[in-house]
Amino acid sequence: KTKSAASAHATIEICLVDEMTRLPVALGHVILEERSSSVTLFDQEFAGSGCVSVDADPGRYLMRLASPGFIGVVQSLDLNSNQDHVFKSIPMVRAGVLRGMVRNAAGEPQPGASVVVVARGYRTTVHSGVDGGFEFQLFSNEIDKIYAFKPPHPVAEIGPVSIGKTNKSFIEITLPREAPVFKITAGV
16 A cells, blocks of 8 residues: 555564574564664564564664574665565574583593684683583584683684584584693703
8 A cells, every 4th residue: 555755654563483483582682773874773672472563764774683592683674665564573593502521632521621612703712610511602503613722732623613403512622632841951
């Protein structure tokens, strides 16, 4: 139907659903910004139904969607002057969990090792526990690199790594043998 100039905006209804279960995602955050200027028109947290509504003028927008435990989504939205109501059901992918163990070359667990995960522009660090184990919540299923180090061992590097469909992975990192220590003495 045709709209008058006085009502040249559309109501956008955005609902987040769990991609696997198709159930509503109860907690979330939606940011709607103009694509050309990056001006934020709408920034709201929501709870309960997994849906939120906003009125917007015709134009090109970016929607940034986030929810705890899910991988964030950025999606384009083009509104034209003939649209009164736009409904977007956005599937959210659960964040992956990476669990692992840091061991030395002899196979012994290494507590207190630093483990660094680099993925899609972010970097996060945890330390292995008393049993050498570690756990990360990942916001990407593709990991660029994983580094583990504990002096006096050299750095161990693994990557790239892809988390499977289950969004759960276990990885073992073996630190190289301790770097040899050289003592240099000079006589005069």
